[in-house]
Amino acid sequence: MLFLPLSLLFGQEEQKELQWDILGELSIAYGIPSSYGNNFLAEGYDLRNATNITANVLESPKWLIGGQWSFFKGDVVDISKVGGIDNSRITHLYVTGSYSILEHKKRITLRTGLGIGYALYRHEKDAAKFRDDGFSILAKIDLGYRISNSFGVFLKLDHYMDLLSIDAAPEIENSLKRTQTLVPFVGIRLYTF
Amino acid sequence: MRRNLLVFIIGIIVCSCELTYEDNTRLLVDGQVISFESNEIPELPVDVYALGTFTSFPSRREQVALIGESKLRSDGQYQVITISPENSDFISVAINDIGKNGYNAFWPTLEINGLQPFSLENFKYKVPDIAIGPLEDTSLLINRVANMQDTLSYGISYNSTLKEVNLNFGEFEEEVFQRQLFGELYPSDMTREVPLRVIQGESIKISYSLINNGIVGRGEIKIQYNTDGYTFDF
Numbered sequence: 001m002l003f004l005p006l007s008l009l010f011g012q013e014e015q016k017e018l019q020w021d022i023l024g025e026l027s028i029a030y031g032i033p034s035s036y037g038n039n040f041l042a043e044g045y046d047l048r049n050a051t052n053i054t055a056n057v058l059e060s061p062k063w064l065i066g067g068q069w070s071f072f073k074g075d076v077v078d079i080s081k082v083g084g085i086d087n088s089r090i091t092h093l094y095v096t097g098s099y100s101i102l103e104h105k106k107r108i109t110l111r112t113g114l115g116i117g118y119a120l121y122r123h124e125k126d127a128a129k130f131r132d133d134g135f136s137i138l139a140k141i142d143l144g145y146r147i148s149n150s151f152g153v154f155l156k157l158d159h160y161m162d163l164l165s166i167d168a169a170p171e172i173e174n175s176l177k178r179t180q181t182l183v184p185f186v187g188i189r190l191y192t193f
Numbered sequence: 194m195r196r197n198l199l200v201f202i203i204g205i206i207v208c209s210c211e212l213t214y215e216d217n218t219r220l221l222v223d224g225q226v227i228s229f230e231s232n233e234i235p236e237l238p239v240d241v242y243a244l245g246t247f248t249s250f251p252s253r254r255e256q257v258a259l260i261g262e263s264k265l266r267s268d269g270q271y272q273v274i275t276i277s278p279e280n281s282d283f284i285s286v287a288i289n290d291i292g293k294n295g296y297n298a299f300w301p302t303l304e305i306n307g308l309q310p311f312s313l314e315n316f317k318y319k320v321p322d323i324a325i326g327p328l329e330d331t332s333l334l335i336n337r338v339a340n341m342q343d344t345l346s347y348g349i350s351y352n353s354t355l356k357e358v359n360l361n362f363g364e365f366e367e368e369v370f371q372r373q374l375f376g377e378l379y380p381s382d383m384t385r386e387v388p389l390r391v392i393q394g395e396s397i398k399i400s401y402s403l404i405n406n407g408i409v410g411r412g413e414i415k416i417q418y419n420t421d422g423y424t425f426d427f
Binding site: 040079080081082083084085123125126127128130131132133164165166167168169170171172176 | 211212213214215216217218219220221223241258259260261262263264272273274275276315316317
């Protein structure tokens with residue numbers, strides 16, 4: 001729906017041939033995170049304001065490799081699930097590989113991708129700061145529209161699965177060690193040649 | 194020499210003067226309160242605090258931080274997930290703390306003090322079972338039965354809206370009573386009824402002196418809970 005008016009607005013450019021041999025792209029996006037499942041992040045936090053920066057290099061017409069950074073905040077709303085934390089800032093860093101599902105040389109792109117990386121939860125309690133961290137897996141799907149040679153927009157859905165290295169009693173390990181988060185993003189994309 | 198002294202003083206001034214917490218660690222505080230005659234216990238709030246004393250040159254200050262909270266289950270069990278203090282002196286548990294969401298005025302506040310780091314096993318503090326009951330209006334009946342000539346000077350120690358338990362190496366220390374009442378019963382008085390608001394199931398302690406031109410006797414007696422009230426004959 002978002003891309004329909006864009007395609008009408010920029011319909012005249014369809015006549016022009018875009019330059020397809022791009023070197024890479026840089027994406028910046030805003031998202032609204034929500035966690036799910038029986039874990040402390042889903043049950044104890046109010047998550048908000050995700051920011052995402054992705055850089056990709058085109059390896060072949062269908063494949064891209066790159067890196068991704070994302071960040072969001074969360075206020076603790078249920079201490080009984082989390083412990084006495086005031087708020088947390090959650091960062092994900094990934095190395096990613098993406099595959100274009102649609103045919104190359106189209107303004108509309110549909111991609112899926114996977115990433116492996118690092119999750120960092122920085123917590124605040126009064127004036128004290130401490131952290132949890134661990135391994136993270138990313139799965140994503142991305143629908144983009146290239147408006148001009150060097151500019152485009154996109155919608156993206158990221159799924160983060162964090163496997164945190166938290167030491168805890170066996171009774172509560174399951175709810176602390178693994179979290180799942182979905183983040184729908186909307187953003188802009190810049191292409192380089 | 195002066196430089197070393199300066200470094201030392203600066204070190205004291207800028208030293209960590211607050212509670213800090215361990216990375217990648219959570220603790221579990223696990224326990225149960227036992228209700229009098231196995232009555233059902235309401236969903237009372239359970240809070241866990243870390244307490245630390247810090248030297249911030251030239252003064253010392255205490256810091257108390259809420260590190261976890263939960264609620265009692267109807268069988269009295271509780272499990273509280275907490276963050277893990279690195280430098281606290283000890284950890285305490287407060288059940289039905291005044292002012293907390295879910296506070297129940299018909300039940301006392303129970304404070305369990307003195308969980309120490311060395312009692313931590315596999316990231317879990319196991320708190321001993323502790324008896325608790327609802328608040329109840331009752332009385333202590335003091336009867337003059339055998340002694341007709343001495344004045345009785347008494348002090349009644351009991352728990353009412355607050356019960357405090359101090360743990361020492363995981364065991365209970367001597368019972369601490371939070372309230373005291375004092376009075377005298379003259380030879381002309383044969384009986385006296387002292388109204389008390391107590392925790393159901395709890396015993397009370399009476400310390401007394403017998404006075405007749407000076408103290409002629411003294412003693413201390415613990416009186417067990419009775420549904421008809423407490424009685425002290427002398």
